[in-house]
Amino acid sequence: GQNIDQPTEMTATEGAIVQINCTYQTSGFNGLFWYQQHAGEAPTFLSYNVLDGLEEKGRFSSFLSRSKGYSYLLLKELQMKDSASYLCAVRDLFSGGYNKLIFGAGTRLAVHP
Amino acid sequence: DSGVTQTPKHLITATGQRVTLRCSPRSGDLSVYWYQQSLDQGLQFLIQYYNGEERAKGNILERFSAQQFPDLHSELNLSSLELGDSALYFCASNAGGSTGELFFGEGSRLTVL
Numbered sequence: 535g536q537n538i539d540q541p542t543e544m545t546a547t548e549g550a551i552v553q554i555n556c557t558y559q560t561s562g563f564n565g566l567f568w569y570q571q572h573a574g575e576a577p578t579f580l581s582y583n584v585l586d587g588l589e590e591k592g593r594f595s596s597f598l599s600r601s602k603g604y605s606y607l608l609l610k611e612l613q614m615k616d617s618a619s620y621l622c623a624v625r626d627l628f629s630g631g632y633n634k635l636i637f638g639a640g641t642r643l644a645v646h647p
Numbered sequence: 648d649s650g651v652t653q654t655p656k657h658l659i660t661a662t663g664q665r666v667t668l669r670c671s672p673r674s675g676d677l678s679v680y681w682y683q684q685s686l687d688q689g690l691q692f693l694i695q696y697y698n699g700e701e702r703a704k705g706n707i708l709e710r711f712s713a714q715q716f717p718d719l720h721s722e723l724n725l726s727s728l729e730l731g732d733s734a735l736y737f738c739a740s741n742a743g744g745s746t747g748e749l750f751f752g753e754g755s756r757l758t759v760l
Contacts, residue, residue: 567748576649576737576751577690621690634680634703635749639689 538638540622545644546612554607554641556622565625567635568596568607572618580620581607609643617645650674651752653738659758665726668755672719672740678702679721680749681713685734696721697743728759 537559546552558566565584569577583589583598583605595608607620619642623635650673660666672679681693683706692705696715707713710728715721725732735756739749 574735574754574756576753578649578751579748582748623690634692634695634705636692637682637690 538622538624538636540620540638540641542639543642543644545646546609548612548614548645548647550612551608551610552612552643554609554620554622554643556605556607556638558603558605558622558624558638560603560624560626560636562627563600563624564627566596566598566605567623567625568594568605569621569623569637570618571621571640577621612645614645614647617643619643649750649752651738651740651750653736653752653755655755656753657756657758659760660728661760662728662730664728664759665724666728666757668723668725668736668738668757670721670723670738670740670752672721672738673750676740676742676750677719678741678743679715679719680739681707681721681723682737682739683734684737684754685731688734690737693723725757728757730759733757733759 540556568580571577581596588597593610598605619640621640622638652671654669677698679696682690693707694713695703699715710726713723735754737754739751
């Protein structure tokens with residue numbers, strides 16, 4: 535099976551940097567995704583890692599270490615609108631079904647002035 | 648706008664009733680996924696269809712069923728509803744290949760009274 539862990543809540547200050555960690559256990563790893571979800575809204579795609587290393591996309595970066603089963607999402611120059619839940623999701627080829635994503639419970643980030 | 652359309656957006660019904668949620672995937676996408684998100688919970692995978700065929704089942708109750716039609720739209724049927732079925736139900740789609748993120752609809756919020 536799969537197990538995905540991420541902190542439940544985090545707080546940060548506007549303009550600062552925050553790192554949201556995600557650890558996972560899976561037998562057929564085939565990619566890790568980060569999504570942003572504002573309360574009551576649809577999750578929106580932020581980043582995708584399948585190889586080790588850092589992927590940068592504007593203010594957001596995501597890192598993956600497959601050997602450690604570890605990823606983080608780095609948010610720079612935080613803005614109030616970044617207050618949302620951040621969902622870590624793993625694609626596992628051996629979990630049955632092609633291409634489905636298994637999601638962690640999400641990290642609720644609150645950005646304060 | 649992800650291109651995935653879900654109806655209805657909101658639905659209030661009573662225990663014991665049956666409802667149908669509808670999803671139209673992005674143009675050209677062959678895979679449809681259904682997820683359930685209860686209050687302050689993560690996204691729970693329910694079921695996946697690819698080009699009309701069921702591909703994977705997750706934590707879907709026997710009271711729930713789904714199908715994907717020849718025009719690729721999908722319906723999720725929830726019957727003998729219980730209070731605990733109150734949740735946001737998300738549909739997502741993608742092309743069905745080995746890479747690429749899921750695109751989520753805005754969700755259908757079901758309230759069972």
